[in-house]
Amino acid sequence: MATFTPHEQAPLSPKFFASSAPEVARALVGQVLVHENVEGVTAGIIVETEAYDANDPASHAFVGRTPRNAPMFDIGGTCYVYRSYGIHWCVNVATGARDYGAAVLLRALRPLAGLALMAQRRRCDPAAKLDPVHLCSGPGKLTQSMGITSEHNHTLLWEGPLRLVQGPPDAPPVRLVAAPRIGISQAKDVPWRFCLADSEFVSRPRPR
């Protein structure tokens, strides 16, 4: 790539999101999340995801449709944003057919564009945290850096200000590691956390 301008790339098509949550979760690693608003453009390569299925005790959708998890039951490619521990936003991508409640949690990005804006949104110590490793290495951090809030809930990720686009065409082959998911109390052993192997941008604990 001579120059890879994230906000000019073609978005992923609806078909991309039509398969199961674990399949989409794997396929999303290496793709790019873009957000443009009045503050500017931010973007990052997805390096870590987690899948949450309808028949999955750890999933918000396990209990059936509720006001909160309704976007998980919309068409694959719908954005599901919820508040986590009262403080952070977490962003998900619905997968599969309408009325099937499944989604992929975006857990970490390698920052690509708008790093200064990300640092500003994170309100870090001016000195310390220009280190890109700390900008998007966790689901709460990446929504803060990217400026993602509940206003993006229920939008479609192939159009609008928050989009998923194809990653750089000449990116090196993506090596994936599957591991148990983080921070859950149910179905702890299901290996539906997918990380780019050896990436310093994934959240902790780093899988091997």
Place this chain on the structure above:
DNA sequence: CAGATGATGTTCT
């Protein structure tokens, strides 16, 4: 490095 803890809003019992 691991482990504990407080901050905080929303959902569900």
Place this chain on the structure above:
DNA sequence: GAACATCATCTGC
């Protein structure tokens, strides 16, 4: 009230 798909900051190795 309790639980929660988290994070920053603290303690003690």
